[in-house]
Amino acid sequence: MKKIAIIGAGQSGLQLGISLLDKHCEVTIVSNRSGDEILHGRVMSSQSMYDMALTFEREAGISFWDESCPPTEGVHFRIGNSDGMMIDWRARMHAPGQSVDQRIKMPRWMDEFEKRGGKLIIADADIAMLEQLANDHDLVVVSTGKGEIGQLFERDEEKSQFNTPMRTISLSYVNGMLPREDYSALNISVNPGIGEFVNFPCLTINGPADIINLESVPGGPMDIWDTVSTPAEHLALAVKFIREYFPWEAWRCENLSLTDDLGTLWGRVPPTVRKPIGTLPSGKTVLGMADVLVLNDPVTGQGSNNASKCSVIYRDAILDCMTEGDGRFDDSWKQATFDRYWDYAEWVVKFTNTHLLPPPESVLMVMGACQQIPALATTIANSFDDPKSLAPWYYEAAAAEQVIASYSTQTTSQSTAEA
Numbered sequence: 001m002k003k004i005a006i007i008g009a010g011q012s013g014l015q016l017g018i019s020l021l022d023k024h025c026e027v028t029i030v031s032n033r034s035g036d037e038i039l040h041g042r043v044m045s046s047q048s049m050y051d052m053a054l055t056f057e058r059e060a061g062i063s064f065w066d067e068s069c070p071p072t073e074g075v076h077f078r079i080g081n082s083d084g085m086m087i088d089w090r091a092r093m094h095a096p097g098q099s100v101d102q103r104i105k106m107p108r109w110m111d112e113f114e115k116r117g118g119k120l121i122i123a124d125a126d127i128a129m130l131e132q133l134a135n136d137h138d139l140v141v142v143s144t145g146k147g148e149i150g151q152l153f154e155r156d157e158e159k160s161q162f163n164t165p166m167r168t169i170s171l172s173y174v175n176g177m178l179p180r181e182d183y184s185a186l187n188i189s190v191n192p193g194i195g196e197f198v199n200f201p202c203l204t205i206n207g208p209a210d211i212i213n214l215e216s217v218p219g220g221p222m223d224i225w226d227t228v229s230t231p232a233e234h235l236a237l238a239v240k241f242i243r244e245y246f247p248w249e250a251w252r253c254e255n256l257s258l259t260d261d262l263g264t265l266w267g268r269v270p271p272t273v274r275k276p277i278g279t280l281p282s283g284k285t286v287l288g289m290a291d292v293l294v295l296n297d298p299v300t301g302q303g304s305n306n307a308s309k310c311s312v313i314y315r316d317a318i319l320d321c322m323t324e325g326d327g328r329f330d331d332s333w334k335q336a337t338f339d340r341y342w343d344y345a346e347w348v349v350k351f352t353n354t355h356l357l358p359p360p361e362s363v364l365m366v367m368g369a370c371q372q373i374p375a376l377a378t379t380i381a382n383s384f385d386d387p388k389s390l391a392p393w394y395y396e397a398a399a400a401e402q403v404i405a406s407y408s409t410q411t412t413s414q415s416t417a418e419a
C-alpha cells in the first residue's frame with residue numbers, strides 16, 4: 001500500500017485521488033474549503049470540457065451529470081467588429097462537450113472520494129503541513145491551482161511566454177439567453193484589439209444556464225471591470241459590451257438575469273509554466289500538478305481539460321512505478337512524470353498563447369479556409385478537445401497551406417464523386 005497525499009480538491013486533485021483509491025493506494029486530500037463552502041461560494045471557472053477529458057471522468061465512474069448537463073455540440077468561430085465580419089465558420093464536434101459548475105462538481109466528488117475510502121482534511125495547507133505530509137507519505141502532489149502555495153514551484157522562464165496577464169476575464173452565469181438557431185456551441189467571437197466573447201451552455205447550482213466570458217485586452221475599452229461593484233452592474237456592463245463589440249450576439253442577450261449573486265467573477269490569469277519539483281526547507285520534494293505547473297488564460301477553455309488529462313497521466317505514472325518500477329517516487333520519477341504531461345500540455349500552451357496575440361499568417365489562412373471547407377472546420381472544432389492534433393502545422397504558414405490544400409483536394413474529389 002502506497003500513501004499518497006494530494007493538496008487541493010479541484011479538478012485534478014479529486015480526479016487523481018478518486019482514481020487511485022482502488023489501486024492499492026491510501027489517499028489523503030487536503031482542501032482549504034469544505035464541500036459546503038464551495039457549493040455556496042462564488043463561481044470559479046467556466047470549465048467547458050470536451051470528449052477526451054470527459055471520457056476520463058466516465059472511466060473513473062465520476063461523470064454524474066451526463067443526463068442533466070446541457071451539451072455543447074459544436075464550435076462557432078467569428079472574427080469581426082463594427083465594420084462587419086471578417087471570419088465566420090461553424091462545425092459540430094465529434095462528441096459533445098459539457099460544463100458542470102465546479103460548485104456542484106467538487107462537493108459531489110469530495111463526497112465520492114470519502115465514500116470510496118479516501119481521507120479528506122479541511123485545512124489551508126502551508127509549508128509546515130507539506131513537511132508533515134512528506135514525512136508520512138510516499139508522495140505529496142500539489143494541485144492547488146492558482147493558490148499561493150504554488151509559488152513553491154519555480155517559474156520556468158524558457159517555457160513561460162508572457163510575464164503578465166494577457167486578458168482581464170469576466171464571467172457571467174446567466175439565465176434567459178436565447179438559444180442559437182442551429183445547435184448549441186462554444187461560441188467564440190474575436191473583436192481584434194478589444195477582446196473575445198466566449199459563450200456556451202452549462203449546468204449550475206439552480207439548473208441549466210449559459211456562461212458568458214468576456215476577455216478584455218488590457219488597457220482596452222472593455223478593461224474596466226474594476227469599476228463594477230454589484231452583480232447587477234457586472235451583468236449590465238457585460239450586456240453593454242456585447243451590444244457594442246459583439247452586436248451579432250446581442251439578440252440572444254436582451255433578457256438576461258444572473259443565475260445567482262455569486263454567478264460573476266472577474267480577474268486576471270498570468271499564463272505561467274513552472275518547474276515540476278518543489279523543494280521543502282527539509283530538502284524533501286513534492287510534485288506539482290495541472291494549473292500549479294501549467295496555467296493558461298481561459299480564452300481557449302483548456303484548463304479543466306488539462307487537469308483531467310494531467311491526473312490520468314499522473315495516475316498511470318504512479319501505477320507504473322508501483323508495478324513495473326522500484327516503487328520510489330524520487331525526483332527523476334517526478335521529472336519524468338511531468339515530462340509525460342508536458343509532451344501534451346506544451347501544445348495546449350502554444351494553442352492558447354497563439355490566440356492571445358494577433359493571429360499569425362498560418363492561423364488566419366486556416367480560419368479563412370474553414371469558411372469554405374467544412375471538413376477543415378470540423379478538424380479545428382475538434383481541436384478544442386485535443387489541441388495537440390494541430391501540431392505543428394497550424395503554426396507554420398507553409399505547412400498550413402499544404403494541409404488546407406489537402407482538405408481542398410478531398411472536398412473537390414468528394415463533390416466530383418457525389419456529382
Ligand SMILES: Cc1cc2nc3c(=O)[nH]c(=O)nc-3n(C[C@H](O)[C@H](O)[C@H](O)COP(=O)(O)OP(=O)(O)OC[C@H]3O[C@@H](n4cnc5c(N)ncnc54)[C@H](O)[C@@H]3O)c2cc1C
Pocket residue numbers: 007008009010011012013030031032033044045046047048049123124125126143144145146147148149169171213265269289290291292298300301302303304305306307
Ligand atoms: C474565469 C475562468 C474561466 C475558465 N474557463 C475554463 C473553461 O471554460 N474550460 C476549461 O477547461 N478550463 C477553464 N478554466 C480553467 C480551469 O478552471 C482550471 O484550469 C482547473 O480548474 C484547474 O484544475 P486544478 O485541479 O489545477 O485546480 P483547481 O480546480 O483550481 O483546484 C485547486 C483547489 O486547491 C484549493 N487550494 C488552494 N490552495 C490550497 C491550500 N493551500 N491548501 C488546500 N487547498 C488549497 C483551492 O481552493 C481549489 O479547490 C477557467 C479558469 C478561469 C479562472
